[in-house]
Amino acid sequence: MKLFKKILIANRGEIAVRIIKSAKSLGIRSVAIYANADIDSIHVNYADEAYCIGDVELNDTYLNIDKIINLAERTGCDAIHPGYGFLAENPKFVNACDQKGIVFIGPNTESMDLMGNKIKARNFIKSIGIPLVEGVTGDAEKLMNEYKKIPFPILIKAAAGGGGKGMRIVRSDSEMKDALEATSREAKSYFGDGDIFIEKYIENPRHIEFQVLGDNYGNVIHLFDRECSIQRRYQKIIEEAPSPTVDPELRKRMGEAAVRIGKETNYNSAGTIEFLVDSDKNFFFLEMNTRIQVEHPVTEMTTNIDLVREQILVAAGNELSIKQEDLKQTGHAIECRIYAEDPANNFLPSPGKMSLYVEPQDEDIRIDTGINKDTVIKSFYDPMISKLVVHSENREKAIVKMEKALTDYKIHGISTNISYLKKIMSFEEYETNNISTHFCDDHTDDIIKEIKDEKNSTPISIPIIAFFLYSFKDSYNRNGDNKDIWSYIGYWRNARTIKFELFDKHNETSEEFEISVEVQNESGLFEFQINDKKYDVIYKSFDKKTNKLEFYLDNQHHITTYISEKNMGRGFVETENAIFEISRNDILDDSITLKEIEESSVGSKENSIKSPMPGTVIKINAEVGQQVEKGDILIVVEAMKMENNLIAPRNGVIETINVKTGDQVDGSISLIILEEQKEESNE
Numbered sequence: 001m002k003l004f005k006k007i008l009i010a011n012r013g014e015i016a017v018r019i020i021k022s023a024k025s026l027g028i029r030s031v032a033i034y035a036n037a038d039i040d041s042i043h044v045n046y047a048d049e050a051y052c053i054g055d056v057e058l059n060d061t062y063l064n065i066d067k068i069i070n071l072a073e074r075t076g077c078d079a080i081h082p083g084y085g086f087l088a089e090n091p092k093f094v095n096a097c098d099q100k101g102i103v104f105i106g107p108n109t110e111s112m113d114l115m116g117n118k119i120k121a122r123n124f125i126k127s128i129g130i131p132l133v134e135g136v137t138g139d140a141e142k143l144m145n146e147y148k149k150i151p152f153p154i155l156i157k158a159a160a161g162g163g164g165k166g167m168r169i170v171r172s173d174s175e176m177k178d179a180l181e182a183t184s185r186e187a188k189s190y191f192g193d194g195d196i197f198i199e200k201y202i203e204n205p206r207h208i209e210f211q212v213l214g215d216n217y218g219n220v221i222h223l224f225d226r227e228c229s230i231q232r233r234y235q236k237i238i239e240e241a242p243s244p245t246v247d248p249e250l251r252k253r254m255g256e257a258a259v260r261i262g263k264e265t266n267y268n269s270a271g272t273i274e275f276l277v278d279s280d281k282n283f284f285f286l287e288m289n290t291r292i293q294v295e296h297p298v299t300e301m302t303t304n305i306d307l308v309r310e311q312i313l314v315a316a317g318n319e320l321s322i323k324q325e326d327l328k329q330t331g332h333a334i335e336c337r338i339y340a341e342d343p344a345n346n347f348l349p350s351p352g353k354m355s356l357y358v359e360p361q362d363e364d365i366r367i368d369t370g371i372n373k374d375t376v377i378k379s380f381y382d383p384m385i386s387k388l389v390v391h392s393e394n395r396e397k398a399i400v401k402m403e404k405a406l407t408d409y410k411i412h413g414i415s416t417n418i419s420y421l422k423k424i425m426s427f428e429e430y431e432t433n434n435i436s437t438h439f440c441d442d443h444t445d446d447i448i449k450e451i452k453d454e455k456n457s458t459p460i461s462i463p464i465i466a467f468f469l470y471s472f473k474d475s476y477n478r479n480g481d482n483k484d485i486w487s488y489i490g491y492w493r494n495a496r497t498i499k500f501e502l503f504d505k506h507n508e509t510s511e512e513f514e515i516s517v518e519v520q521n522e523s524g525l526f527e528f529q530i531n532d533k534k535y536d537v538i539y540k541s542f543d544k545k546t547n548k549l550e551f552y553l554d555n556q557h558h559i560t561t562y563i564s565e566k567n568m569g570r571g572f573v574e575t576e577n578a579i580f581e582i583s584r585n586d587i588l589d590d591s592i593t594l595k596e597i598e599e600s601s602v603g604s605k606e607n608s609i610k611s612p613m614p615g616t617v618i619k620i621n622a623e624v625g626q627q628v629e630k631g632d633i634l635i636v637v638e639a640m641k642m643e644n645n646l647i648a649p650r651n652g653v654i655e656t657i658n659v660k661t662g663d664q665v666d667g668s669i670s671l672i673i674l675e676e677q678k679e680e681s682n683e
């Protein structure tokens with residue numbers, strides 16, 4: 001067997017860790033690269049060697065071809081694995097590897113070039129007779145003249161598009177001209193290529209894709225299908241294998257089409273052929289991704305093939321050892337992408353500091369991630385925290401397992417989509433496979449409402465009592481009993497009442513509660529009075545590893561909570577169905593920094609424009625002295641691959657601009673300040 005000696009991994013996060021794992025299993029040494037901002041990531045420690053190649057900027061780090069190639073040479077690597085994203089589909093990078101005699105672990109540049117441009121890919125797929133969504137390609141004039149050949153709705157797409165960006169749906173003639181121009185402009189600014197084309201927009205399709213593997217000897221196989229219809233903003237969040245929609249006959253036809261595409265392009269690595277499937281089970285080629293795909297674990301768990309290992313072996317010059325007839329799908333796997341984002345706020349990315357990170361643990365659960373403890377989720381990278389994957393005998397059991405795993409996944413301090421994903425698992429349409437790529441558009445409001453209703457139905461006494469008991473955490477001894485509490489309790493005996501505050505992040509409001517506590521006896525019975533109501537509480541246990549706190553409420557209810565502290569006296573309590581943010585007002589919150597105090601005196605909220613999250617300023621549309629209207633877009637901040645328009649809160653004149661394009665900002669500073677509003681004079 002031909003093998004590399006040492007591989008450089010030109011990526012970060014979970015996929016870097018994943019690749020190192022396969023390299024280790026083959027006895028190949030690994031070299032990690034990292035940005036200074038990633039110093040705490042698992043991939044840095046896990047690799048045999050790791051080198052910091054820059055601070056934060058992508059062009060300075062994970063996208064810097066020269067630095068990466070030089071490092072590979074210097075460290076004696078004979079191959080580079082690009083992972084996904086970054087340089088994975090960049091022919092320039094492949095050529096740079098070739099020039100130095102370093103093997104790029106991925107496909108040949110011809111197939112990469114062809115499939116990297118959606119117009120070229122369409123023309124090619126058409127030429128080999130594989131079904132394709134009806135469309136028109138050509139210059140702006142041709143698109144304008146010929147779009148009527150395609151019935152509405154029509155989708156305008158960027159030739160170089162990716163990541164669900166650069167697409168626009170058009171439903172009438174009057175919108176067409178503007179939409180073509182806007183999409184082309186957007187494509188130029190995002191992908192450096194303004195070429196666009198149009199396609200029939202298929203209503204409520206499914207996204208079903210096939211995994212392929214090819215080698216340098218003309219062998220191409222497929223490893224079956226993945227259902228990827230659950231998407232938000234055209235990006236997948238739940239994937240499963242096998243697709244519950246595909247029957248054996250359809251699987252055979254789609255698999256043959258996928259292999260045919262692989263063979264016709266001399267495909268020699270791991271790749272994915274994406275299809276749209278309409279309600280009559282017609283399938284249409286959508287695009288091919290010439291790299292390892294985020295959702296590859298569901299294929300691995302159902303075929304028992306390590307795709308990254310195969311990728312490495314093929315790149316080293318070995319013939320594929322697996323034959324199509326030897327492959328079969330066993331059981332059912334589901335992957336949920338855990339994102340730092342707020343589904344209740346249009347899935348806005350939510351970077352920031354975690355205060356608790358506890359992973360579920362069970363058989364047949366796989367978690368691919370770049371972190372292993374509570375950490376800061378950075379705004380300049382993708383908001384994916386991890387991929388949670390489960391495997392079971394069948395879809396029904398896999399859904400139950402995933403629901404339980406999501407319940408056991410504890411992340412505090414930032415918003416995540418965990419409860420959103422969990423709700424999907426028990427959503428009737430999902431359970432009965434009545435889904436399409438519109439699932440999230442159609443059901444998010446209902447899902448969010450259910451989540452909020454559940455939170456509202458949790459008695460607030462539970463988080464308050466839990467947070468109170470948590471304050472004694474240092475006094476719980478190893479055996480879990482609360483003997484030592486008595487040395488801590490003195491202070492409380494004298495305190496008459498204490499105020500707790502519950503925060504509602506979405507409404508930016510808080511509610512205050514007055515609590516008095518009495519300790520009834522030395523067996524640990526507390527009597528709480530919250531506002532006018534009394535509660536008997538017995539502490540049961542606190543696990544310092546998982547921050548799990550258990551107690552009995554009114555002698556009968558066994559309550560389990562997970563608690564973490566954000567700042568002194570302020571933190572999060574997770575009950576069965578919700579996470580509460582809470583503070584004890586007798587403890588000074590140490591989170592208010594001098595900067596915030598200064599900021600708060602700069603001007604009222606109405607005068608200053610702040611970013612809702614940390615990110616990079618990519619555009620400033622205003623100048624000092626300029627008169628702006630309420631709603632004007634003043635600044636665009638990019639965070640986690642999403643653009644956020646910051647708008648003028650009122651009509652006014654710009655007094656100061658505190659940032660410039662390219663600056664990293666966070667939510668604490670005023671980016672733009674409007675002049676103080678003068679009293680209207682009556683004269």
Ligand code: ADP
Nearest residue numbers: 133161162163164165199200201202207234437
């Ligand atoms: P990207 O390369 O940006 O990921 P894709 O072409 O793979 O873009 O499409 C992403 C998603 O957009 C698909 O999974 C599907 O939900 C939707 N989509 C793309 N083309 C169409 C179409 N013609 N009709 C309906 N939905 C589409």
